Amino acid sequence: MQIEGGRLTILKLNLMDSGMYQCLAENDHGVIYASAELRVLASAPDFSKSPVKKSTLVQRGGEVVIECRPHASPKASISWRKGSDILKTNKRQTILEDGSLRITNVSKSDGGRYTCVARNPFGASSSTGSLVVKEPTKITVPPLNMDATVGESIVLPCEVSKDPSLDPTFKWFFNGKLIDFNRQDHFEMIGGGPAGDLMVRNIQSKHAGKYVCMVHTMVDSVSAAADLIVRGPPGAPEGLIVEEITDGSARLSWGSANDNRSPVTMYTVQARTPFSIGWQAVRTVPDSVPGQMLHATVVDLNPWVDYEFRVVAINSVGVGEPSLLSKQLRTKAAVPHVAPANVSGGGGSRCELVIMWEPVPEELQNGEGFGYVVAFRPVGTTVWMQAAVASADASTYVFKNESIPPLSPFEIKVGVFNNIGEGPFSHVTTIYSAEEEPSVAPSWIWARTLSASEIGVYWEPVSWKSSSGRVLGYEVLYWEEGEVESDAQRFRVTDTMANITRLKGSTSYYVAVKAHNSAGTGPPSAPVNITTKKPPPSQPPGNIEWNLTNSKIFLNWEHVKAMDNESEVIGYKVVYRENWHRRTSVVETNRTSVELDLPPGEDYLIEIKALSDGGDGSSSGPIRIPKMSSLNSRGHFSFDVGKISYICTFMSFIAPRWILYNRN
Numbered sequence: 001m002q003i004e005g006g007r008l009t010i011l012k013l014n015l016m017d018s019g020m021y022q023c024l025a026e027n028d029h030g031v032i033y034a035s036a037e038l039r040v041l042a043s044a045p046d047f048s049k050s051p052v053k054k055s056t057l058v059q060r061g062g063e064v065v066i067e068c069r070p071h072a073s074p075k076a077s078i079s080w081r082k083g084s085d086i087l088k089t090n091k092r093q094t095i096l097e098d099g100s101l102r103i104t105n106v107s108k109s110d111g112g113r114y115t116c117v118a119r120n121p122f123g124a125s126s127s128t129g130s131l132v133v134k135e136p137t138k139i140t141v142p143p144l145n146m147d148a149t150v151g152e153s154i155v156l157p158c159e160v161s162k163d164p165s166l167d168p169t170f171k172w173f174f175n176g177k178l179i180d181f182n183r184q185d186h187f188e189m190i191g192g193g194p195a196g197d198l199m200v201r202n203i204q205s206k207h208a209g210k211y212v213c214m215v216h217t218m219v220d221s222v223s224a225a226a227d228l229i230v231r232g233p234p235g236a237p238e239g240l241i242v243e244e245i246t247d248g249s250a251r252l253s254w255g256s257a258n259d260n261r262s263p264v265t266m267y268t269v270q271a272r273t274p275f276s277i278g279w280q281a282v283r284t285v286p287d288s289v290p291g292q293m294l295h296a297t298v299v300d301l302n303p304w305v306d307y308e309f310r311v312v313a314i315n316s317v318g319v320g321e322p323s324l325l326s327k328q329l330r331t332k333a334a335v336p337h338v339a340p341a342n343v344s345g346g347g348g349s350r351c352e353l354v355i356m357w358e359p360v361p362e363e364l365q366n367g368e369g370f371g372y373v374v375a376f377r378p379v380g381t382t383v384w385m386q387a388a389v390a391s392a393d394a395s396t397y398v399f400k401n402e403s404i405p406p407l408s409p410f411e412i413k414v415g416v417f418n419n420i421g422e423g424p425f426s427h428v429t430t431i432y433s434a435e436e437e438p439s440v441a442p443s444w445i446w447a448r449t450l451s452a453s454e455i456g457v458y459w460e461p462v463s464w465k466s467s468s469g470r471v472l473g474y475e476v477l478y479w480e481e482g483e484v485e486s487d488a489q490r491f492r493v494t495d496t497m498a499n500i501t502r503l504k505g506s507t508s509y510y511v512a513v514k515a516h517n518s519a520g521t522g523p524p525s526a527p528v529n530i531t532t533k534k535p536p537p538s539q540p541p542g543n544i545e546w547n548l549t550n551s552k553i554f555l556n557w558e559h560v561k562a563m564d565n566e567s568e569v570i571g572y573k574v575v576y577r578e579n580w581h582r583r584t585s586v587v588e589t590n591r592t593s594v595e596l597d598l599p600p601g602e603d604y605l606i607e608i609k610a611l612s613d614g615g616d617g618s619s620s621g622p623i624r625i626p627k628m629s630s631l632n633s634r635g636h637f638s639f640d641v642g643k644i645s646y647i648c649t650f651m652s653f654i655a656p657r658w659i660l661y662n663r664n
Helices: none
Strands: 002-004 007-009 019-027 030-038 043-046 055-059 064-066 071-073 077-082 093-095 101-103 112-120 123-134 138-141 146-149 154-156 159-161 169-174 187-192 195-200 209-216 221-231 238-245 250-255 264-272 295-298 306-315 319-322 341-345 352-358 371-378 385-389 396-400 409-417 422-425 429-432 443-449 455-460 473-480 489-493 497-500 508-517 520-524 528-531 545-549 552-556 569-578 585-589 593-597 604-612 615-619 623-625 635-641 644-651 654-662
Touching: 043 112, 055 064, 064 123, 071 112, 077 093, 138 221, 146 154, 154 221, 159 195, 169 187, 169 195, 195 209, 238 306, 250 306, 264 295, 341 409, 341 429, 352 371, 352 409, 352 429, 371 396, 371 422, 385 396, 443 508, 443 528, 455 508, 473 497, 489 497, 545 623, 552 604, 569 593, 585 593
Parallel strands: 043 123, 055 123, 146 221
Antiparallel strands: 002 007, 019 030, 043 071, 064 101, 077 112, 093 101, 112 123, 138 159, 154 195, 169 209, 187 195, 209 221, 238 250, 250 295, 264 306, 306 319, 341 352, 352 396, 371 385, 371 409, 409 422, 409 429, 443 455, 455 497, 473 489, 473 508, 508 520, 508 528, 545 552, 545 654, 552 593, 569 585, 569 604, 604 615, 604 623, 635 644, 644 654
């Protein structure tokens, strides 16, 4: 033992040195103690807690370190065996300071069982593990640098050769970031087994960059990279400005657009106004703006219109995004250059000349203070009369003068003006002044009663004369006795007769007729008085019987007696049709019976009405005659419709007979 400077040193420590040690320090002021226990450890090497790894995988040609870390006191010396052969250090095999075995440039022959042997003064121990040598993984079909166009789909290959006992795992990285195939729809891994190809669908410009295929196995990892160049339509031109604007042109300039790896071949200019539908391509100088030119003059603009502009670049791939909009600017004002369209006229009231046109659209008015110049003259004269209409929305001008003869021809034209000056006139058109109302009433008016609800009116036509006015048709007026003519019902016809319908029965009416034309109606004729006939009988035919023999139906019914306020019965109308058909047939008779020839095999519907001077009476209601397949049918049929009861009886060898009983 040695004590030096307050430090106790024990040389060649052994188990006997274990125990409690106390240090004493003193001076003139006192004494102080400090104690410590020394425990001397001594153990043989032990691998129970850290054995050699049972199996270590390594690729052929690679490097491997097999660890050997036994627990021992004091530290054990280490040696290695392969099988029963003791390993010696050489260029490829080295025992490291911590006892691990490193083998470089591993070959197939290096595979086998390796044993680490540890020794110290208290004993020796060993632990054994296996080294398994696998074939290295190689990328045999790496991804290649590729060019693609926006919208296309491509496949980047990645195929490997590997040890048959190993399963590869493929991962793809885009610009250094792992691709998440569950979230990035454009990417899909295809293949399987030794292939993990990457499909990029519907390629966009953002997909350009570096792609890395990384393959992992339990033994090694390999990777290969490729660059994808995406060619797409150009980007948006930048910095668009309007340098100068006139009444019909604008000079524009802009910055170049990103060509997206395909040179810009040309630029197009688009414009928008408050009157246009969306963006429209406009004419420029030059007509086609080449890709290296960053300015152009837009021409054929309308004066006094607000314009916005934008520029679009084009390359071999397609049309790019438009630039940001220019400031909204208004072209300068100018004289109008478009005349009104569809100039016409005519009609109107007496002594009027009506001139009409289609207003000029606001975008063609070219400035403030827009209006129209209306010029007209009688046909055959040389001097134009003019009138200014100071409303941009006006479409009609009426010249009224008592000296204008009716239906007189005039030449007309309509021009335009604004605060800058006068524009062009339209083509000359011929129209006619207004005509006068007919001055003569129809003559020889007479009427006759057609029924309780209808009368016929007849008259002589009014002959046309310039002095009496042109006649385009007639207006018929009618009113009940006791009413005034101003409340009359009226309608127009072009013939010299008319039927007035929907009248009341047994009612006195007055009827008058007027001639009319575009100027209005003329004086009425003297009214004629006529009374409608009594209403038709309201009672329908009753007690209807019918017999069916072969294809003949015999019908008979009771006579209808009219009431005192109804028209007398002069006959009967039988209306019949096949069931489910609309076309009807009518038979009229002055008797209370009728015989009908009806083809067999169909259902029929029959109605009977009384006839009178007042019109058709009430219908009996539809009577259904069922189709008969044989005369041997038997059966009984009864049903009610309103107040009518139907009973049907069929007898063998006896003609079927239906009787309709009126419950009244």
